[in-house]
Amino acid sequence: MFDKYMIMETGFCNVFQEQEVIGFQLQARLPYYRGLGLSMVEDIRITVDGNAVPREAIRFTTLGKTYSLEEMETEMVGRWEFGEVATLTINQPGGLSSGQHEIELVEQLRISYLPFPSITKDKKTLAL
Amino acid sequence: MTAVSGFRVGVTLHSFAQEYLNLQWSFEDLMQMAGLLGGGVEIVGPSHHRGFPYVTDEFECQFKGAVERYHLTPTCYGTYADPYMLQHRNLTPDELVEYTIPQLQGAHKLGFTLVRLQYFVYPVIERLLPYAEKYNLKMGYEMHVPLTFESPRTQELLRQVEHISSEHLGMIPDCGIFARSVPQFAKDNAVRRGIPENLVNHAVELWKAKVPLKEALDELTSRGLEKSNLTVLERFWGSFGQSNPESLLDIMPYIIHIHGKFFSMVDGDEPDIRFEEVVQALLKGGYTGWLSSEFEGNASDSFEVLKAHQEMLHHYIRANA
Numbered sequence: 001m002f003d004k005y006m007i008m009e010t011g012f013c014n015v016f017q018e019q020e021v022i023g024f025q026l027q028a029r030l031p032y033y034r035g036l037g038l039s040m041v042e043d044i045r046i047t048v049d050g051n052a053v054p055r056e057a058i059r060f061t062t063l064g065k066t067y068s069l070e071e072m073e074t075e076m077v078g079r080w081e082f083g084e085v086a087t088l089t090i091n092q093p094g095g096l097s098s099g100q101h102e103i104e105l106v107e108q109l110r111i112s113y114l115p116f117p118s119i120t121k122d123k124k125t126l127a128l
Numbered sequence: 129m130t131a132v133s134g135f136r137v138g139v140t141l142h143s144f145a146q147e148y149l150n151l152q153w154s155f156e157d158l159m160q161m162a163g164l165l166g167g168g169v170e171i172v173g174p175s176h177h178r179g180f181p182y183v184t185d186e187f188e189c190q191f192k193g194a195v196e197r198y199h200l201t202p203t204c205y206g207t208y209a210d211p212y213m214l215q216h217r218n219l220t221p222d223e224l225v226e227y228t229i230p231q232l233q234g235a236h237k238l239g240f241t242l243v244r245l246q247y248f249v250y251p252v253i254e255r256l257l258p259y260a261e262k263y264n265l266k267m268g269y270e271m272h273v274p275l276t277f278e279s280p281r282t283q284e285l286l287r288q289v290e291h292i293s294s295e296h297l298g299m300i301p302d303c304g305i306f307a308r309s310v311p312q313f314a315k316d317n318a319v320r321r322g323i324p325e326n327l328v329n330h331a332v333e334l335w336k337a338k339v340p341l342k343e344a345l346d347e348l349t350s351r352g353l354e355k356s357n358l359t360v361l362e363r364f365w366g367s368f369g370q371s372n373p374e375s376l377l378d379i380m381p382y383i384i385h386i387h388g389k390f391f392s393m394v395d396g397d398e399p400d401i402r403f404e405e406v407v408q409a410l411l412k413g414g415y416t417g418w419l420s421s422e423f424e425g426n427a428s429d430s431f432e433v434l435k436a437h438q439e440m441l442h443h444y445i446r447a448n449a
Protein backbone atom coordinates (compact mmCIF):
# COMPACT_ATOMS: atom_id res chain seq x y z
CA MET A 1 0.00 0.00 0.00
CA PHE A 2 3.06 2.22 0.35
CA ASP A 3 4.59 1.06 -2.93
CA LYS A 4 4.40 4.51 -4.43
CA TYR A 5 6.80 5.89 -1.80
CA MET A 6 9.61 3.44 -2.53
CA ILE A 7 11.46 5.40 -5.21
CA MET A 8 12.24 8.94 -4.12
CA GLU A 9 11.89 11.67 -6.69
CA THR A 10 15.00 13.34 -5.31
CA GLY A 11 18.59 12.20 -5.37
CA PHE A 12 18.71 10.49 -8.77
CA CYS A 13 22.17 11.19 -10.20
CA ASN A 14 25.34 9.84 -11.74
CA VAL A 15 28.22 9.17 -9.37
CA PHE A 16 31.60 10.69 -10.15
CA GLN A 17 35.02 9.59 -9.00
CA GLU A 18 37.81 11.87 -10.13
CA GLN A 19 35.74 13.18 -13.03
CA GLU A 20 34.85 9.68 -14.18
CA VAL A 21 31.32 8.46 -13.98
CA ILE A 22 31.45 5.16 -12.11
CA GLY A 23 27.76 4.56 -11.70
CA PHE A 24 24.48 6.11 -10.63
CA GLN A 25 22.41 6.54 -7.51
CA LEU A 26 18.83 6.62 -6.48
CA GLN A 27 17.14 7.04 -3.15
CA ALA A 28 14.60 4.63 -1.74
CA ARG A 29 12.35 3.92 1.23
CA LEU A 30 10.76 0.81 2.63
CA PRO A 31 7.16 0.25 1.56
CA TYR A 32 6.52 -1.23 5.01
CA TYR A 33 5.03 0.15 8.21
CA ARG A 34 8.06 -0.47 10.42
CA GLY A 35 11.84 -0.54 10.23
CA LEU A 36 13.58 -3.83 9.60
CA GLY A 37 16.93 -5.37 10.44
CA LEU A 38 18.95 -5.48 7.23
CA SER A 39 18.99 -9.28 7.26
CA MET A 40 15.25 -9.10 6.60
CA VAL A 41 15.78 -7.21 3.35
CA GLU A 42 16.05 -10.29 1.16
CA ASP A 43 16.52 -8.63 -2.16
CA ILE A 44 16.55 -5.34 -4.00
CA ARG A 45 16.08 -5.48 -7.75
CA ILE A 46 16.55 -2.49 -10.00
CA THR A 47 15.63 -2.17 -13.66
CA VAL A 48 16.59 0.83 -15.76
CA ASP A 49 14.77 1.33 -19.07
CA GLY A 50 13.90 -2.35 -19.06
CA ASN A 51 17.42 -3.60 -18.29
CA ALA A 52 17.99 -5.38 -14.98
CA VAL A 53 20.94 -4.23 -12.91
CA PRO A 54 23.18 -7.10 -11.64
CA ARG A 55 22.67 -7.79 -7.94
CA GLU A 56 26.43 -7.58 -7.25
CA ALA A 57 26.53 -4.04 -8.67
CA ILE A 58 24.17 -2.68 -5.99
CA ARG A 59 25.40 -1.00 -2.81
CA PHE A 60 22.99 0.03 -0.07
CA THR A 61 23.79 2.94 2.25
CA THR A 62 21.85 3.91 5.35
CA LEU A 63 22.83 5.93 8.42
CA GLY A 64 26.34 6.34 7.07
CA LYS A 65 27.09 2.66 6.44
CA THR A 66 27.34 0.92 3.08
CA TYR A 67 26.58 -2.74 2.40
CA SER A 68 26.45 -5.11 -0.54
CA LEU A 69 23.21 -7.09 -0.75
CA GLU A 70 25.16 -10.20 0.21
CA GLU A 71 26.50 -8.50 3.33
CA MET A 72 22.98 -7.46 4.27
CA GLU A 73 21.82 -11.09 4.39
CA THR A 74 23.67 -11.68 7.67
CA GLU A 75 23.52 -8.15 9.13
CA MET A 76 21.68 -8.35 12.45
CA VAL A 77 22.49 -4.95 13.93
CA GLY A 78 22.15 -2.45 11.10
CA ARG A 79 18.57 -1.44 10.35
CA TRP A 80 16.61 0.21 7.58
CA GLU A 81 14.55 2.42 9.81
CA PHE A 82 10.95 3.38 9.14
CA GLY A 83 10.74 6.31 6.74
CA GLU A 84 14.52 6.34 6.39
CA VAL A 85 15.83 7.24 2.96
CA ALA A 86 18.50 4.79 1.83
CA THR A 87 20.88 5.48 -1.04
CA LEU A 88 21.25 2.78 -3.67
CA THR A 89 24.47 3.11 -5.62
CA ILE A 90 24.82 1.07 -8.77
CA ASN A 91 28.33 0.42 -10.04
CA GLN A 92 28.08 0.97 -13.77
CA PRO A 93 31.02 2.66 -15.51
CA GLY A 94 29.72 5.54 -17.60
CA GLY A 95 26.54 5.80 -15.51
CA LEU A 96 23.36 6.79 -17.31
CA SER A 97 22.83 9.22 -20.16
CA SER A 98 21.20 12.55 -19.42
CA GLY A 99 17.46 12.71 -19.94
CA GLN A 100 14.60 10.61 -18.73
CA HIS A 101 14.89 7.03 -17.47
CA GLU A 102 12.27 4.58 -16.42
CA ILE A 103 13.33 3.15 -13.06
CA GLU A 104 11.72 0.07 -11.58
CA LEU A 105 12.52 -0.94 -8.01
CA VAL A 106 11.49 -4.19 -6.34
CA GLU A 107 12.01 -4.72 -2.62
CA GLN A 108 11.65 -8.23 -1.26
CA LEU A 109 11.27 -8.30 2.52
CA ARG A 110 11.09 -11.17 4.96
CA ILE A 111 8.25 -10.50 7.36
CA SER A 112 8.52 -12.09 10.77
CA TYR A 113 4.93 -13.24 10.99
CA LEU A 114 3.90 -13.97 7.43
CA PRO A 115 4.50 -17.24 5.62
CA PHE A 116 5.47 -15.46 2.41
CA PRO A 117 7.90 -12.64 1.59
CA SER A 118 6.52 -9.21 0.84
CA ILE A 119 7.44 -8.25 -2.71
CA THR A 120 6.60 -4.71 -3.72
CA LYS A 121 7.35 -2.74 -6.81
CA ASP A 122 7.49 0.92 -7.70
CA LYS A 123 8.09 2.41 -11.11
CA LYS A 124 8.90 6.04 -11.80
CA THR A 125 10.30 8.05 -14.65
CA LEU A 126 13.15 10.17 -13.35
CA ALA A 127 15.29 12.70 -15.14
CA LEU A 128 19.05 13.08 -14.99
CA MET B 129 -13.45 11.57 24.52
CA THR B 130 -13.19 9.10 27.40
CA ALA B 131 -16.07 6.66 27.32
CA VAL B 132 -18.98 7.27 29.66
CA SER B 133 -18.56 3.88 31.25
CA GLY B 134 -16.44 0.80 31.10
CA PHE B 135 -13.54 0.83 28.74
CA ARG B 136 -11.56 3.71 27.31
CA VAL B 137 -10.91 4.55 23.68
CA GLY B 138 -7.49 5.64 22.44
CA VAL B 139 -5.37 5.27 19.33
CA THR B 140 -2.35 3.44 18.04
CA LEU B 141 0.06 5.61 16.11
CA HIS B 142 0.16 2.80 13.55
CA SER B 143 -3.09 4.32 12.28
CA PHE B 144 -1.13 7.25 10.83
CA ALA B 145 1.28 5.06 8.85
CA GLN B 146 0.33 6.68 5.54
CA GLU B 147 1.06 10.28 6.52
CA TYR B 148 4.00 9.31 8.74
CA LEU B 149 5.77 7.31 6.04
CA ASN B 150 5.13 10.05 3.54
CA LEU B 151 6.84 12.48 5.94
CA GLN B 152 3.67 14.59 5.92
CA TRP B 153 3.25 14.27 9.69
CA SER B 154 6.07 14.03 12.23
CA PHE B 155 6.17 11.89 15.36
CA GLU B 156 5.30 15.00 17.40
CA ASP B 157 2.27 15.58 15.16
CA LEU B 158 1.09 12.01 15.77
CA MET B 159 1.39 12.44 19.53
CA GLN B 160 -0.57 15.69 19.37
CA MET B 161 -3.33 13.96 17.41
CA ALA B 162 -3.41 11.11 19.92
CA GLY B 163 -4.28 13.77 22.49
CA LEU B 164 -7.33 14.66 20.41
CA LEU B 165 -8.30 11.02 19.92
CA GLY B 166 -8.98 9.87 23.45
CA GLY B 167 -5.55 10.39 25.00
CA GLY B 168 -4.45 6.76 25.11
CA VAL B 169 -1.38 6.28 22.95
CA GLU B 170 -0.05 2.97 21.66
CA ILE B 171 3.14 2.72 19.65
CA VAL B 172 4.78 0.09 17.48
CA GLY B 173 8.41 -0.19 18.54
CA PRO B 174 10.23 -0.39 15.21
CA SER B 175 7.84 2.03 13.50
CA HIS B 176 8.04 4.86 15.95
CA HIS B 177 11.56 4.88 17.29
CA ARG B 178 14.99 4.11 15.97
CA GLY B 179 17.46 1.63 17.35
CA PHE B 180 14.90 -1.13 17.98
CA PRO B 181 14.98 -3.42 20.00
CA TYR B 182 16.51 -0.78 22.33
CA VAL B 183 14.92 2.49 23.40
CA THR B 184 17.43 5.33 23.48
CA ASP B 185 17.48 8.01 26.17
CA GLU B 186 16.85 10.52 23.41
CA PHE B 187 13.59 8.86 22.39
CA GLU B 188 12.56 8.46 26.02
CA CYS B 189 12.88 12.22 26.39
CA GLN B 190 11.01 12.94 23.18
CA PHE B 191 8.20 10.51 24.02
CA LYS B 192 7.74 11.50 27.64
CA GLY B 193 7.83 15.19 26.74
CA ALA B 194 5.00 14.71 24.28
CA VAL B 195 3.05 12.56 26.77
CA GLU B 196 3.18 15.52 29.16
CA ARG B 197 2.40 18.18 26.57
CA TYR B 198 -0.68 16.43 25.24
CA HIS B 199 -1.83 14.76 28.48
CA LEU B 200 -1.44 11.26 27.09
CA THR B 201 -1.57 7.86 28.73
CA PRO B 202 0.90 5.35 27.24
CA THR B 203 -1.28 2.28 26.71
CA CYS B 204 0.58 -0.44 24.84
CA TYR B 205 4.01 -0.96 23.27
CA GLY B 206 4.17 -3.24 20.22
CA THR B 207 7.05 -5.72 20.46
CA TYR B 208 8.31 -8.04 17.74
CA ALA B 209 9.83 -11.49 17.91
CA ASP B 210 11.21 -11.54 14.34
CA PRO B 211 11.97 -15.28 14.48
CA TYR B 212 12.70 -15.35 10.75
CA MET B 213 15.26 -12.59 10.96
CA LEU B 214 17.90 -14.71 9.25
CA GLN B 215 17.53 -16.24 5.85
CA HIS B 216 19.08 -19.60 6.58
CA ARG B 217 17.85 -20.43 10.06
CA ASN B 218 15.28 -19.30 12.60
CA LEU B 219 16.25 -17.54 15.80
CA THR B 220 17.03 -19.92 18.65
CA PRO B 221 15.03 -19.76 21.92
CA ASP B 222 17.97 -17.98 23.56
CA GLU B 223 18.05 -15.41 20.79
CA LEU B 224 14.28 -14.84 21.04
CA VAL B 225 14.66 -14.12 24.75
CA GLU B 226 17.67 -11.87 24.16
CA TYR B 227 15.79 -9.93 21.47
CA THR B 228 12.68 -9.48 23.63
CA ILE B 229 14.22 -8.41 26.97
CA PRO B 230 15.42 -4.98 25.75
CA GLN B 231 11.94 -4.41 24.29
CA LEU B 232 10.33 -5.03 27.69
CA GLN B 233 12.91 -2.80 29.29
CA GLY B 234 12.28 -0.12 26.66
CA ALA B 235 8.49 -0.26 27.08
CA HIS B 236 8.91 0.27 30.81
CA LYS B 237 11.37 3.09 30.24
CA LEU B 238 8.73 4.89 28.18
CA GLY B 239 6.06 4.47 30.85
CA PHE B 240 4.03 1.66 29.29
CA THR B 241 2.41 -0.97 31.49
CA LEU B 242 1.33 -3.23 28.63
CA VAL B 243 3.15 -4.81 25.74
CA ARG B 244 1.81 -6.60 22.68
CA LEU B 245 3.58 -9.90 22.02
CA GLN B 246 3.73 -11.86 18.82
CA TYR B 247 2.88 -15.49 19.48
CA PHE B 248 6.35 -16.66 18.40
CA VAL B 249 7.61 -16.10 21.95
CA TYR B 250 5.14 -18.71 23.18
CA PRO B 251 7.86 -21.36 23.78
CA VAL B 252 10.00 -18.99 25.86
CA ILE B 253 7.27 -17.19 27.76
CA GLU B 254 8.29 -18.65 31.13
CA ARG B 255 11.71 -17.04 30.67
CA LEU B 256 10.15 -13.66 29.89
CA LEU B 257 7.72 -13.57 32.81
CA PRO B 258 10.37 -12.62 35.41
CA TYR B 259 11.22 -9.60 33.26
CA ALA B 260 7.56 -8.63 32.93
CA GLU B 261 7.38 -8.71 36.73
CA LYS B 262 10.59 -6.76 37.08
CA TYR B 263 9.38 -4.07 34.67
CA ASN B 264 5.79 -4.10 35.93
CA LEU B 265 4.34 -5.07 32.56
CA LYS B 266 1.39 -7.08 31.39
CA MET B 267 2.28 -8.98 28.25
CA GLY B 268 -0.49 -9.91 25.82
CA TYR B 269 -0.47 -12.24 22.84
CA GLU B 270 -2.07 -10.45 19.93
CA MET B 271 -4.96 -12.36 18.42
CA HIS B 272 -4.43 -11.06 14.92
CA VAL B 273 -5.62 -12.88 11.81
CA PRO B 274 -4.96 -15.76 11.20
CA LEU B 275 -5.23 -16.16 15.01
CA THR B 276 -9.02 -16.16 15.12
CA PHE B 277 -10.83 -17.75 18.06
CA GLU B 278 -11.19 -20.92 16.03
CA SER B 279 -7.52 -21.32 15.13
CA PRO B 280 -5.70 -24.16 16.93
CA ARG B 281 -2.85 -21.79 17.68
CA THR B 282 -5.14 -19.37 19.52
CA GLN B 283 -6.54 -22.26 21.53
CA GLU B 284 -3.03 -23.33 22.42
CA LEU B 285 -2.12 -19.79 23.54
CA LEU B 286 -5.29 -19.58 25.62
CA ARG B 287 -4.47 -22.88 27.30
CA GLN B 288 -1.03 -21.57 28.17
CA VAL B 289 -2.38 -18.28 29.51
CA GLU B 290 -4.95 -20.15 31.63
CA HIS B 291 -2.35 -22.60 32.85
CA ILE B 292 0.24 -19.99 33.81
CA SER B 293 -2.47 -17.78 35.26
CA SER B 294 -0.26 -14.75 35.86
CA GLU B 295 -1.39 -11.15 36.05
CA HIS B 296 1.54 -10.47 33.72
CA LEU B 297 0.20 -12.54 30.83
CA GLY B 298 -2.99 -12.14 28.81
CA MET B 299 -4.51 -11.68 25.38
CA ILE B 300 -4.93 -8.73 23.00
CA PRO B 301 -7.69 -9.42 20.47
CA ASP B 302 -7.41 -7.50 17.19
CA CYS B 303 -10.81 -6.64 15.70
CA GLY B 304 -9.60 -7.77 12.27
CA ILE B 305 -10.76 -11.22 13.41
CA PHE B 306 -14.37 -9.96 13.54
CA ALA B 307 -14.90 -9.20 9.84
CA ARG B 308 -18.28 -9.69 8.19
CA SER B 309 -17.00 -8.90 4.71
CA VAL B 310 -13.86 -8.25 2.66
CA PRO B 311 -13.28 -4.48 2.53
CA GLN B 312 -13.72 -2.71 -0.79
CA PHE B 313 -10.16 -1.37 -0.81
CA ALA B 314 -8.77 -4.92 -0.67
CA LYS B 315 -10.92 -5.93 -3.64
CA ASP B 316 -9.95 -2.75 -5.53
CA ASN B 317 -6.30 -3.42 -4.82
CA ALA B 318 -6.56 -6.92 -6.27
CA VAL B 319 -8.18 -5.58 -9.43
CA ARG B 320 -5.58 -2.82 -9.65
CA ARG B 321 -2.88 -5.49 -9.54
CA GLY B 322 -4.37 -6.95 -12.68
CA ILE B 323 -6.40 -9.85 -11.27
CA PRO B 324 -9.62 -10.34 -13.30
CA GLU B 325 -12.70 -9.12 -11.42
CA ASN B 326 -14.48 -12.47 -11.65
CA LEU B 327 -11.54 -14.13 -9.88
CA VAL B 328 -11.54 -11.48 -7.16
CA ASN B 329 -15.28 -11.97 -6.66
CA HIS B 330 -14.81 -15.72 -6.55
CA ALA B 331 -12.08 -15.30 -3.92
CA VAL B 332 -14.51 -13.25 -1.85
CA GLU B 333 -17.12 -16.02 -2.12
CA LEU B 334 -14.60 -18.65 -1.03
CA TRP B 335 -13.57 -16.42 1.87
CA LYS B 336 -17.20 -15.96 2.92
CA ALA B 337 -17.75 -19.72 2.75
CA LYS B 338 -14.73 -20.08 5.08
CA VAL B 339 -12.91 -22.32 2.61
CA PRO B 340 -9.39 -22.86 4.04
CA LEU B 341 -6.65 -20.79 2.41
CA LYS B 342 -4.76 -23.58 0.69
CA GLU B 343 -7.87 -25.14 -0.79
CA ALA B 344 -9.10 -21.71 -1.94
CA LEU B 345 -5.81 -20.88 -3.63
CA ASP B 346 -5.81 -24.24 -5.43
CA GLU B 347 -9.29 -23.54 -6.70
CA LEU B 348 -8.41 -19.99 -7.78
CA THR B 349 -5.28 -21.24 -9.53
CA SER B 350 -7.30 -23.84 -11.41
CA ARG B 351 -9.54 -20.99 -12.57
CA GLY B 352 -6.57 -19.14 -14.00
CA LEU B 353 -5.12 -17.07 -11.14
CA GLU B 354 -1.49 -16.41 -11.96
CA LYS B 355 1.07 -17.61 -9.45
CA SER B 356 2.57 -14.14 -9.11
CA ASN B 357 -0.81 -12.88 -7.88
CA LEU B 358 -1.35 -15.55 -5.22
CA THR B 359 -0.15 -13.35 -2.37
CA VAL B 360 -2.57 -10.56 -3.31
CA LEU B 361 -5.62 -12.78 -2.72
CA GLU B 362 -3.90 -14.66 0.11
CA ARG B 363 -4.22 -11.39 2.01
CA PHE B 364 -7.99 -11.79 2.21
CA TRP B 365 -7.34 -14.78 4.47
CA GLY B 366 -4.33 -13.15 6.12
CA SER B 367 -6.10 -9.90 7.04
CA PHE B 368 -9.77 -10.60 7.68
CA GLY B 369 -11.07 -13.22 10.12
CA GLN B 370 -14.64 -14.32 10.79
CA SER B 371 -14.85 -14.96 14.53
CA ASN B 372 -17.95 -13.97 16.46
CA PRO B 373 -17.42 -10.96 18.78
CA GLU B 374 -19.48 -12.75 21.44
CA SER B 375 -16.50 -15.08 21.89
CA LEU B 376 -14.78 -12.20 23.68
CA LEU B 377 -16.96 -13.04 26.69
CA ASP B 378 -15.29 -16.46 26.94
CA ILE B 379 -11.84 -14.95 27.49
CA MET B 380 -12.78 -11.74 29.29
CA PRO B 381 -10.52 -12.35 32.34
CA TYR B 382 -7.51 -12.61 30.05
CA ILE B 383 -8.14 -9.57 27.85
CA ILE B 384 -5.64 -6.87 28.75
CA HIS B 385 -6.07 -4.61 25.72
CA ILE B 386 -7.98 -4.42 22.42
CA HIS B 387 -6.87 -3.43 18.95
CA GLY B 388 -9.82 -1.71 17.31
CA LYS B 389 -8.65 -2.59 13.81
CA PHE B 390 -10.74 -0.99 11.07
CA PHE B 391 -10.42 -0.46 7.36
CA SER B 392 -12.83 2.30 6.42
CA MET B 393 -15.70 4.44 7.65
CA VAL B 394 -18.81 4.85 5.49
CA ASP B 395 -21.67 7.07 6.69
CA GLY B 396 -20.49 6.89 10.28
CA ASP B 397 -20.09 3.13 10.36
CA GLU B 398 -17.41 0.51 9.69
CA PRO B 399 -18.98 -1.64 6.98
CA ASP B 400 -16.71 -4.68 7.33
CA ILE B 401 -16.04 -5.15 11.06
CA ARG B 402 -18.74 -6.05 13.60
CA PHE B 403 -17.98 -3.20 16.00
CA GLU B 404 -21.43 -2.88 17.57
CA GLU B 405 -21.22 -6.49 18.71
CA VAL B 406 -17.63 -5.96 19.91
CA VAL B 407 -18.76 -3.02 22.05
CA GLN B 408 -21.74 -5.00 23.36
CA ALA B 409 -19.51 -7.90 24.38
CA LEU B 410 -16.95 -5.62 26.07
CA LEU B 411 -19.65 -3.79 28.03
CA LYS B 412 -21.40 -7.00 28.99
CA GLY B 413 -18.11 -8.53 30.13
CA GLY B 414 -17.23 -5.48 32.19
CA TYR B 415 -14.02 -4.72 30.28
CA THR B 416 -12.24 -1.71 31.78
CA GLY B 417 -9.04 -1.49 29.73
CA TRP B 418 -8.26 0.48 26.59
CA LEU B 419 -9.34 -0.07 23.02
CA SER B 420 -6.94 1.48 20.50
CA SER B 421 -8.52 2.61 17.27
CA GLU B 422 -6.28 1.07 14.63
CA PHE B 423 -6.81 2.28 11.10
CA GLU B 424 -5.41 0.23 8.24
CA GLY B 425 -6.77 1.48 4.97
CA ASN B 426 -6.64 4.26 2.43
CA ALA B 427 -7.99 7.65 3.41
CA SER B 428 -7.23 11.17 2.37
CA ASP B 429 -6.84 12.04 6.05
CA SER B 430 -6.26 9.37 8.70
CA PHE B 431 -7.12 11.76 11.53
CA GLU B 432 -10.63 12.39 10.19
CA VAL B 433 -11.36 8.72 9.69
CA LEU B 434 -10.12 7.94 13.22
CA LYS B 435 -12.38 10.65 14.63
CA ALA B 436 -15.32 9.06 12.82
CA HIS B 437 -14.35 5.64 14.14
CA GLN B 438 -14.27 6.87 17.71
CA GLU B 439 -17.58 8.70 17.32
CA MET B 440 -19.06 5.40 16.15
CA LEU B 441 -17.62 3.58 19.17
CA HIS B 442 -18.97 6.20 21.58
CA HIS B 443 -22.34 5.98 19.89
CA TYR B 444 -22.40 2.20 20.40
CA ILE B 445 -21.21 2.59 23.98
CA ARG B 446 -24.05 5.04 24.75
CA ALA B 447 -26.60 2.91 22.94
CA ASN B 448 -25.63 -0.23 24.84
CA ALA B 449 -24.69 1.17 28.25
